[in-house]
Amino acid sequence: MKKTIAIVMGGFSSEVAISLISGNVVYKHLDTQKYEAFRVHILKEKWVALDDDNNEYPIDKNDFSFLMHGNLIKFDAVFNVIHGNPGENGVLLGYFDLIGMKYTSAPFYQMALTFNKRDTLSVLKQYGIKTAKSVFLNKGDVVNLDEIIEKVGLPCFVKPNNAGSSYGISKVYEKEAILPALEKAYHEDSEILIESFLDGTEVSVGVIQYQNELKVLPITEIVSENDFFDYEAKYLGKSQEITPARISSEVQKRVEEVAKKVYSVLNMSGFSRSEYILVNDEPFFLEMNTVPGMTEESILPQQAAAAGISLKELCDNAIQMALNKTT
Structure with a gap:
């Protein structure tokens, strides 16, 4: 008997459009012999399930079900x-835990922790994971530019603490540019992370649970045409994503070991894609994405393909792991 699956997409952040694209790709690649899937848009203004003709059916938030043509549709996962x-910040997963719904992501606490860049760095530093030097700011804090520069140097990166897809990030070269960069970041979040510039090769590392084993996917080297791996580089073709990365087998092994350690230290499960900078062949952790892009062109599916795992197999594995979880 087919399992009924909700592919939830959309959200309340600047990444809505990207999520909708990813969700539709997942929908296209699910095995229709095993699953009856519905796209579910979770937006600020509405929660709705869609049929193949894009007709909308309101979701009952009491149990995440919906009525279609008089039939009650309940989801298995x-x-x-x-x-x-x-x-990606754990809020929705907490709701699913309350109603006993199984899902593909890590548990809500791990999602909340990893979405908060500052908290993630604080945890990983205790385990000897190398990171950039950093300064934390909250909206309303007094800003001492000289102290910031003394701590992180120039150039540096100014980032929203809780945001993805490089929204609100600036690379700052001079003291006078810090305050405008802070204003840009505050449009995305009330918490800010300022990090030192790490001069090295950027790599993206996918770590997933596949067939009940922890697996590091082939590493991707990021070569951005822009000043850093920003929104244009990620989504508008302004970068080269080279899989496997052009690094020695020794460095590859070192990165894989660190990536596995990070995944384990954070008690992760499901998908993850983390960014590192290789400085003198040593990996420095930047951040972790727990709901990475799922289009055919996205990095994690590229890495999976290089490992001989199709998008269909990747999605199927995630659903099977979710269905096998105990709630």
């Missing part, structure tokens, strides 16, 4: 493809 709030 949720495939989470919401980048940002509320899918």
